[in-house]
Amino acid sequence: MNDSRLDGFRVTGSQFYDTEHYPYGFARSGEFTIKQTKILSEIGRTLLALSEGVEQAITAEEIQFVKVCSGEIPAETDVEKTWVYYRGIINKPFVQVGSKLAGTKNSNYFLQSAY
Numbered sequence: 449m450n451d452s453r454l455d456g457f458r459v460t461g462s463q464f465y466d467t468e469h470y471p472y473g474f475a476r477s478g479e480f481t482i483k484q485t486k487i488l489s490e491i492g493r494t495l496l497a498l499s500e501g502v503e504q505a506i507t508a509e510e511i512q513f514v515k516v517c518s519g520e521i522p523a524e525t526d527v528e529k530t531w532v533y534y535r536g537i538i539n540k541p542f543v544q545v546g547s548k549l550a551g552t553k554n555s556n557y558f559l560q561s562a563y
Contacts, residue, residue, distance in 0.1 A: 464492025
């Protein structure tokens with residue numbers, strides 16, 4: 449097991465990728481800062497395992513992170529805020545009802561007929 453740490457979190461031997469939502473990587477998505485990209489890439493595997501209960505928190509930072517994921521406390525650190533932001537983006541429902549027609553005289557029809 450690799451014993452290196454980043455901001456109190458275990459760093460795994462390989463980078464974290466989310467090819468389903470970010471096939472070209474976090475950096476190329478335009479949704480994350482350089483710092484957020486580094487956090488997700490370097491400790492994203494650890495954060496995912498902690499948030500899903502696959503790994504047990506062993507440091508104070510990891511314990512606090514698990515509390516943030518369970519909704520006990522609000523996100524305070526850059527790592528916590530980055531993970532909450534990332535999860536918010538990928539869990540956001542995709543709704544494109546009449547978006548291309550918004551503002552046109554037919555847009556009300558598309559918005560009403562979608563339901």
